[in-house]
Amino acid sequence: MMDDFEKQLQAALGRKEPSPFFEARVLGAAKREARDRRASIRMWWASAVAAILIVAAGSAWQHQRSEQAREDAAGRDAKARLEVALRITSVKLQKISQKVEGI
Amino acid sequence: MEGAEPRTFASVLRAQQSMVFSIAYHFLRDRPAAEEVAQDVFLQLHKRFDEFESDAHLSFWLRKVASNRCIDYVRKRKSQAAVALDDAPAPSVDGQPQDHFLNRRLQSLIASLPEKPRMVMILRYQEDMMPEEIASAMDMPVRTVKSHLQRSLAMLREKIDRSMGDVR
Numbered sequence: 001m002m003d004d005f006e007k008q009l010q011a012a013l014g015r016k017e018p019s020p021f022f023e024a025r026v027l028g029a030a031k032r033e034a035r036d037r038r039a040s041i042r043m044w045w046a047s048a049v050a051a052i053l054i055v056a057a058g059s060a061w062q063h064q065r066s067e068q069a070r071e072d073a074a075g076r077d078a079k080a081r082l083e084v085a086l087r088i089t090s091v092k093l094q095k096i097s098q099k100v101e102g103i
Numbered sequence: 104m105e106g107a108e109p110r111t112f113a114s115v116l117r118a119q120q121s122m123v124f125s126i127a128y129h130f131l132r133d134r135p136a137a138e139e140v141a142q143d144v145f146l147q148l149h150k151r152f153d154e155f156e157s158d159a160h161l162s163f164w165l166r167k168v169a170s171n172r173c174i175d176y177v178r179k180r181k182s183q184a185a186v187a188l189d190d191a192p193a194p195s196v197d198g199q200p201q202d203h204f205l206n207r208r209l210q211s212l213i214a215s216l217p218e219k220p221r222m223v224m225i226l227r228y229q230e231d232m233m234p235e236e237i238a239s240a241m242d243m244p245v246r247t248v249k250s251h252l253q254r255s256l257a258m259l260r261e262k263i264d265r266s267m268g269d270v271r
Contacts, residue, residue: 005260006228011202012209013229018124018138026116026142030149037150 220251
């Protein structure tokens, strides 16, 4: 139960109204904040998609490069084997040729 | 039917702006600062408006956030030193009706209380909240709320009696 002094306190602390433009100002600010928030979410998604694309393109390029390197290495290996085979064949032919000349 | 109308941010703002603004105004005693704090409270509400299921929850949240924002605002604004209770100026009484003088004097004395007791008094006498509700809104024990109320009331009674004696 409130006494007279407490009732006086209630009267002193009565509700006040903000300025007439307060409501419109808050609604405008809320709209702006929501728009900024949506824009920053869109920006975040765009950045995320761009990052994913860069990573994907980078790994595709890396994969292509390592495939190319493997093919080059295989080509060099085949060339080396062919050279060895030609050298052996040449030596054999030389020996045959010497034998033929000796007959 | 009025109860069947969907709750929108604009309708809540219209219905509750006076409550939020008054908490800030009585606490800060500065109209532009009170509007700034009230706007911050409503912008915070706007961000999480869909989380509230009932009007009671929403009102409780608004009072809680308004109280915290006011205390934070004063703490940040260090330059605005709190006026000590003993130094609180008595307004002029010339040509003022007694009730108006008393209200002004009470507002001035409440404004001179330390931050937490001041907010406790505002929530109790502006918003008619019970000590348990104030304790929950301000995250403090109920006995602390009751102690703030008792001490603030005793101080205010003494000061008001003294100033009334001076006027007489």
